[in-house]
Amino acid sequence: MARPERKLVAVLAADVAGYSRLMEADEAGTLFHLKALRAEVIDPKVAQFNGRLVGTAGDSLLIEFPSAVDALQFAVETQERITARNTDIPEVRRMAFRMGVNAGEVIVDDTTIYGDCVNVAARLEKVSEPGGVVIGRSVYDQVKGKVPYTLVDLGEHTMKNIAGPVRAYRVQTEERDESEPSALIASGEDLPLPYKPSVAVLPFTNMSVDPEQDYFSDGIAEDLITELSRSQSMFVIARNSSFAFKGQSVNITEVGRKLGVRYVVEGSVRKAAARVRITAQLIEAATGNHVWAERYDRDIEDLFAVQDEVTERIAWALVGKVGAAEIVRTRQTHTSLSAYDAFLRGIDATSRITEKDTIAGVEFLKLAIGLEPDSARAHAWLADAYAALSAFRADEEMKASAMQSALRAIELGDASGLAEAVVAALHGWKGDFEAAASHAQRALAMGPTNPVVLVWVGYICLWSGQLTKAREMGERLRRLSPLEQRDVHELLAFTYYLLGEYEASLDSFRRWDNNHYDRGFANLAACLGQLGRAEEARSAWGRCLERKPGFTLADYKHGSPYRRQEDVEHWLDGLRKAGITD
CATH class of the missing domain: 1.25.40 (Serine Threonine Protein Phosphatase 5, Tetratricopeptide repeat)
Known part of the structure; x- marks a missing residue:
């Protein structure tokens, strides 16, 4: 029996993030896009760096290179080319690869290769973010000092069917500004506790293998914030300030001080196939004592029931039966997991507040409505997204679409106040401030602590000349979201200016993160x-x-x-x- 041929190579494994979703949305278009990327970007780069394609299966690629440096250069340059091509494509149709690179001995069999080296490359690829590159220790040792990239240590990872832990490194081609959220938190002043039971829900940690699932774990936390905010008996910090702690090493006591709350909720989500695991815990910020904690292992179809139970338990712990009853009475039901997934993606995209991301958010929300036509909150958020686009583009057609979606949300019973606030803003834009005031009043009655409602109502007050009331809305927003830097300070900058308080206006302009x-x-x-x-x-x-x-x-x-x-x-x-x- 002939001895198998062995050789030392660098192996790159790649696949398309969210490929199943892309195929479900547009099978023919996705296949065409993948073939175009192969022909125009990937294959020429493989040839440039002396690589050899040794495996393809659907959206996955396996490529060997004669050196680790060649493999890494291929990965970085290919990702940069793909990212550049994606800029002109709506986010819902973008194709992003994850890439993992390992080096070692492989067995050669005709046109392909086998061995632990290949298996580890495939596992490293799963660690990568979409558009990113992750390498193993063997590659790190060979390329360190030879490439102009930062190699960020991700620690050791236990990998399926691999004997020992594998140390992984993220390839960072430019310096990330990871200090900004920490600086923002550190610079925030300590706030007094409100008279109501007060709580902040931190972004839940994504424990899934796929980093792309961040939108899902973020959505779970955001839903908790939305539901808890329905209770008039609680003071709940808005999403933008809670999420300032995302990716940070969290000190619960500091969270309590900076946000001015007595309690903090934190948790994690692990979504795998048809199962979901959600952990949640309610902590007293000053002492670090756990008031309540629970873990749920359920079928994915039970997700909404788990959300309801977590929300109700937190409300019970903070304010008892009254607070829980308020939430239960106004809770909206869900029937479609696919619609909920598209809804969360839409909110995730629109929260980035750029024209391109808002367009992507509109497409996701329209997809959610296509799957669940009677979802009041999907129509409400679509109205908000259309209204935001009309501001970017000064587009009357977008305003008409916003009005249509908002009125449909109201017809379906939107209880958040968002749809009423959008209708109010649209009337304000037209100069019909009598109608705007009527809808704004209803919006505030339904969503007195909804930050999006307060923003729209604040602008209606500003445009109509009610400057003192506009300032009041801005200050309420600042307390609900003390670490938020966009909506709060945009409104306050404009209001202070018209009040003649130019130094205060300039201070808010400086705090406002305006790039667009x-x-x-x-x-x-x-x-x-x-x-x-x-x-x-x-x-x-x-x-x-x-x-x-x-x-x-x-x-x-x-x-x-x-x-x-x-x-x-x-x-x-x-x-x-x-x-x-x-």
């Missing part, structure tokens, strides 16, 4: 103009023009939603003081 809103940069320029900082004002105006070339003061005046002409002139006065004219 053209009129926001114009308003910053006006604020700087009022403060006599003309050079900085012209720089801000330049950033406005980068996003909207040819924008003029006449355009600013024409597109303004303000009811009072004096408020429009106030903004224009700041721009003129900065030396900005048509």
Whole structure:
């Protein structure tokens, strides 16, 4: 019997993240896209780095290289090319590969290869994020100091059918700003406890093998926040501030101090095939004592029942029967797991607040409604997404779509106040502030602690000239979401300006994480103009023009939603003081 041929190689394993979802949505289009990537990106790169394709199965690839450096360079450059191609594709149709690279001895059999080296590469690929590259220790030892990348130690991983633990490293091609959330948390002031029982729900840890499932574990936590917020007996911190702790090494006592809450909920989600494991625990922040903890191992079909039970147990622990009854009475039911999955993806996309992500969010929410047409909250969130798009694009058709979706949500019994708030904002945009006030009042009655409701109502107050009330909405938002840097400070920056408090306005402008809103940069320029900082004002105006070339003061005046002409002139006065004219 002939001895098997063995050789030392570097092995790369890759597959498409979320391939089944892509195929289910558009089988022919997905296959075409995959073939195009193979022909135009992957195969030429394989040839460039002297690789050999030794295995394909559906969306997976197995490639051998003569050196670890070649394998790593192939992986990084290929991922960069694929990412660049994805920029012009809606998020719901993007194709992202996960890649794992290992090095060692393999057995050669005709056109393919076998051995532990291959198996470890496949397991490392599962550790990778979509669009990322993870390498094993054997590759790390060979490439360290030879490639211009940061190799982030992910620790040891126990892998199925592999004898010992495998140390993995994430390949980072540029420095990530991972200190910003920590800095934001550290800079936050300690807040007093409200008079109501108060709680913050931290993002649940994704314990699934697939990092792409983050949206699912985030969605579980967000649903808990939404349901608990229905109780008038509790003070519940908004999502954006709770989620500032995502990926952080959490000190529960610090969370309690920075968010001003007595209790903290944390947990984890592991989703695998038809099973789901959810752990949740309620902790007293000051002492670290566990008030309540539970683990649920259920079929995925029981997910909604588990969510209901966790929410009810937390409400019971905090405020007893009254709080739990309020939640049970207003809870909406779900019938479709596929619809819920699409809904969570839609919320995840729209929460990133860019035009491209919001477009992707619209597609996911439309998919959710296609699967569950009578979902009031999916229609409400779709209305919110359309309204946001209309702000990005100044598109009347989008506003009409937003109104249609919001009215349908109201018809279906949306209890969150979001749909009413969107209708109010749309009337405000048209200048019908009487109708806007009526819908805003109903929105606040249903969602007095819903941050999205408070944002829309705050802007209606701002546009209609009710500046003191707009400031009140902004301050309520700031307490509900003390670490949030976008909606809160955008509203406050505009409100303080019109109140003539320019230093306070500038402080909020600096805190507001604005990278996309053209009129926001114009308003910053006006604020700087009022403060006599003309050079900085012209720089801000330049950033406005980068996003909207040819924008003029006449355009600013024409597109303004303000009811009072004096408020429009106030903004224009700041721009003129900065030396900005048509």
